[in-house]
Amino acid sequence: MNYPKISIVVPVYNLDKYVETTVNSLLAQTYKNNEIILVDDGSTDNSPEICDRLAKAHSNVKSLHISNSGVSAARNAGMAAAEGEYIGFCDADDTIDSDMYEFLYSLVQKDNADIALCEVRFILQDGTLRNIATGKYQVWHNTQDFLVDFFSGNVKMGVATKLFSKKICDKIKFPEGYRTNEDKYFTFLAALHAKNISSKNDAKYNYYRHSGSSSFTEFNSKYFDCIKLADKMLDTTKKLYPELTENAMCNRLATVLRIYKLMYQRNGLTKYKSETDSMLEYVRNFDIKIAKKHLGKNDFIRYTALKKSTVLFKLMTKLFDRY
Numbered sequence: 001m002n003y004p005k006i007s008i009v010v011p012v013y014n015l016d017k018y019v020e021t022t023v024n025s026l027l028a029q030t031y032k033n034n035e036i037i038l039v040d041d042g043s044t045d046n047s048p049e050i051c052d053r054l055a056k057a058h059s060n061v062k063s064l065h066i067s068n069s070g071v072s073a074a075r076n077a078g079m080a081a082a083e084g085e086y087i088g089f090c091d092a093d094d095t096i097d098s099d100m101y102e103f104l105y106s107l108v109q110k111d112n113a114d115i116a117l118c119e120v121r122f123i124l125q126d127g128t129l130r131n132i133a134t135g136k137y138q139v140w141h142n143t144q145d146f147l148v149d150f151f152s153g154n155v156k157m158g159v160a161t162k163l164f165s166k167k168i169c170d171k172i173k174f175p176e177g178y179r180t181n182e183d184k185y186f187t188f189l190a191a192l193h194a195k196n197i198s199s200k201n202d203a204k205y206n207y208y209r210h211s212g213s214s215s216f217t218e219f220n221s222k223y224f225d226c227i228k229l230a231d232k233m234l235d236t237t238k239k240l241y242p243e244l245t246e247n248a249m250c251n252r253l254a255t256v257l258r259i260y261k262l263m264y265q266r267n268g269l270t271k272y273k274s275e276t277d278s279m280l281e282y283v284r285n286f287d288i289k290i291a292k293k294h295l296g297k298n299d300f301i302r303y304t305a306l307k308k309s310t311v312l313f314k315l316m317t318k319l320f321d322r323y
Contacts, residue, residue: 004085006034006101006163009078010092011071016046018093018210023054023061025095025206031102036061037078038092042068047092072174072182075159079169087169089159089183093208100204104163111139113198114165115190120156121203125210133203140197147191147237147244151251153296157184161205168193178229179222181255185229192240219268223259224275230255250294253286257302261317283307 008026012019019038026036038051038061048065055063066077079087086108090096097103100118107116122130140146149155160183172189174182191197230252237248256279263269269276283306291303298320306313 003031003033003105005083006031006086006088006105007037007078007082007084007166008034008088008090008101009037009039009075009082010090011039011041011074011078012043012047012051012092013041013068013071013074014043014045014047015092016043016050018208019047019050020054022090022092022095025098026090027058027061028098029096029101030099031105034060034101035082035084037081038063039074039078040065041071041074042066070176070179072176072178075174075186076176079173082166082169085166087164087166088162090205091160091207093210094160095206095208097204097206101163103200103202103204107198107200108163108165111196111198113139113196114168114194115197116163117155117197117199118161118204119201120158120161120205120207123206123208131203134201136199136201138199138201140199141195143191143194144241144244146194146197147188147241148247150188150191151244151247152294153254153299155187155199157181157187159183159186160207162187164190165194175229175232178225181226181229184226185233188233188236192236217266219263219266219271221272223262226255226259227252246290247294249286250291250299253283253291253303254295254299256282257299257306260306260313261302264314264317280306280310 010022023036023038038054040048040051040063051063055061062081064077064081066074075089086105088101088104104116104118107113119133121133124130168190171193172186174186234248234252237244260279263272263276283303291300295303301316302313305316
């Protein structure tokens with residue numbers, strides 16, 4: 001049986017400590033018909049040399065170099081260079097299980113899927129594993145049904161746990177000029193072109209919580225890009241699927257709630273007071289009937305808490321958001 005080539009795009013920026021380990025996990029894939037496309041995004045450490053060395057050592061590894069333009073531009077450059085019929089993505093400081101792409105392609109075959117999904121496994125700084133996989137299997141046969149789950153938070157937003165048909169990737173791009181949540185927007189765009197989407201909630205992707213990563217930094221304005229992209233998704237949904245407008249509205253609400261929580265946790269509420277006030281006004285004016293209908297349980301708890309009192313919201317955050 002002829003297995004189609006899978007192109008795995010890896011954006012690299014100043015990750016010389018990790019990139020070789022990442023590539024080794026990709027080289028160890030049981031799905032052998034693959035190419036690994038390393039896209040150096042103007043790194044100032046030893047990453048460019050490591051990428052070139054790996055490309056020379058392995059015939060299925062390519063090394064591309066672009067001026068520093070952000071992760072979206074790097075992924076777009078990798079997609080443009082991809083020769084495979086399917087495209088996957090991996091961050092340059094993570095690893096994947098040896099059977100991940102064999103697993104994802106089996107879903108593609110089984111369900112004639114344009115997009116296949118698996119789950120992530122979190123590895124904390126002390127080596128502790130946080131596995132949230134449930135083993136649940138699900139297939140969406142139309143965009144509308146997928147977007148209902150996507151907007152409610154039942155589908156992971158990241159692209160690294162997914163396999164996309166190149167036919168879809170040729171029609172869309174990652175949004176350049178946005179500094180975070182660009183992967184969620186890409187998944188949204190891909191879903192608009194997909195006929196079948198298949199998911200099996202087994203953990204195959206290893207996400208490492210490194211010290212010094214963005215997960216541990218103070219709050220900065222890049223996180224407001226999440227709200228801007230939620231606005232773009234809302235606008236598109238209104239035009240293409242007006243019956244899902246409330247779902248997309250609640251996706252924006254959930255995004256605002258998460259950014260507000262992040263601002264609280266990282267001392268950003270005072271620094272960005274005008275944005276804080278705007279978010280509070282938005283939450284308090286949001287229709288509770290719509291929120292109750294479409295928000296997930298945890299998001300609805302956050303919403304009702306913040307609607308009543310910032311003190312109550314902060315207390316709820318301390319009690320229930322310990323991870």
